[in-house]
Amino acid sequence: MSVEEQKQVQEKYYNEAIRYMLNAEEVLKKSEKEGRSYLDDKYVKMACGTAYSGILVALDGFFIIKEVDKLKKDKPKDKKYYESGLTNRFNKILNTYNEAYKILHLYGYYDGITNVKVINEGFELAYEIIEKIKP
Secondary structure (H helix, E strand, C coil), rough: CCCCCHHHHHHHHHHHHHHHHHHHHHHHHCCCCEEEEEEEEHHHHHHHHHHHHHHHHHHHHHHHHHCCCCCCCCCCCCCCHHHHCCCCCCCCHHHHHHHHHHHHHHHHHHCCCCEHHHHHHHHHHHHHHHHHCCC
């Protein structure tokens, strides 16, 4: 992949991932806070799901840039798909991904955790991954 192609991929996927994160932040603002918690878990769930999707967009771009061998293209992408692409070569990103997956996808999206600090940490981890493809 040429340097110019790499820059185009970075710009495309980075901008899309940031768009997801900005949307997630807007949704999260719809839930008021009281003390340490958000009051409306519906908005927290929506925001966490959107932020996690932003991570996946960023990782798709990262895989293209780093020319990570793809798994069979006819299979749906799941957590194992992303883990296998990061294992061995990109362990630091893998650890960050696993933490973000737990916070945003499991705790935030599925379980509906509303702790402000936990959700903010998930968003920070998402941005950390997205920064890996910043042009």
